[in-house]
Amino acid sequence: EVQLVESGGTFVQPGGSLRLSCAASGFIVNHYEMNWVRQAPGKGLEWISYISSNGATIYYADSVKGRFTMSRDNAKNSLYLEMNSLTVEDTAIYYCAREDPSAVALDYWGQGTLLTVSS
Amino acid sequence: DILMTQSPSSLSASVGDRVTIHCQASQDIKNYLNWYQHKPGKAPKLLIYDASNLRTGVPSRFSGSGSGTDFTFTISRLQPEDFATYFCQQHGHLPPKAFGQGTNLEI
Numbered sequence: 001e002v003q004l005v006e007s008g009g010t011f012v013q014p015g016g017s018l019r020l021s022c023a024a025s026g027f028i029v030n031h032y033e034m035n036w037v038r039q040a041p042g043k044g045l046e047w048i049s050y051i052s053s054n055g056a057t058i059y060y061a062d063s064v065k066g067r068f069t070m071s072r073d074n075a076k077n078s079l080y081l082e083m084n085s086l087t088v089e090d091t092a093i094y095y096c097a098r099e100d101p102s103a104v105a106l107d108y109w110g111q112g113t114l115l116t117v118s119s
Numbered sequence: 120d121i122l123m124t125q126s127p128s129s130l131s132a133s134v135g136d137r138v139t140i141h142c143q144a145s146q147d148i149k150n151y152l153n154w155y156q157h158k159p160g161k162a163p164k165l166l167i168y169d170a171s172n173l174r175t176g177v178p179s180r181f182s183g184s185g186s187g188t189d190f191t192f193t194i195s196r197l198q199p200e201d202f203a204t205y206f207c208q209q210h211g212h213l214p215p216k217a218f219g220q221g222t223n224l225e226i
Contacts, residue, residue, distance in 0.1 A: 037218075045163065045221065047215050059213060059215070060214065100168070103168035104153075104168070104210045105153040105208075106165060107174070109162035110162060111161070
């Protein structure tokens with residue numbers, strides 16, 4: 001069974017840093033494109049990052065470019081999102097999601113982890 | 120960057136109704152458009168990919184159409200479990216893989 005479990009969300013002060021993790025099971029992460037998506041309170045879904053299956057291509061949304069870094073640990077079958085210079089606008093539930101290569105759609109998502117940035 | 124404009128932002132309907140949601144892309148994205156359902160506290164769920172392809176296991180009352188810049192998502196006969204927020208997402212021009220603003224479907 002495919003499962004994605006995010007962790008690491010917590011309360012952080014503005015300007016702080018945090019690393020989110022996404023543990024995958026039921027499939028091998030480096031065989032798939034993977035994404036991070038977030039949802040701020042009362043807002044819609046916002047795509048923020050993508051990594052290709054071979055790891056050679058990583059994209060970021062303009063809102064996080066230069067502050068967030070997406071990475072992968074194949075040995076741990078996990079994804080990470082390193083976040084720096086956090087602002088209150090980064091407060092959101094963060095989801096990792098697998099991309100179906102034939103559909104180019106996010107076919108499996110985790111339950112999300114909540115990051116709150118506040119002073 | 121491509122912008123996705125989704126309408127309406129909210130919609131009230133009753134069980135058994137037919138509802139339609141629209142999504143417009145700021146540029147031609149061919150058929151590279153997906154639809155998701157999202158319920159509070161749950162993981163989003165893929166329903167339709169490439170504009171009109173129903174994901175395996177998704178009920179046939181859900182459908183999608185369109186190409187280029189204009190797309191439509193339809194639920195033919197609303198069921199109680201369908202009340203949720205629905206999002207379109209483009210993957211034709213990367214990055215970003217932009218989502219629409221969402222449509223909150225309420226009873």
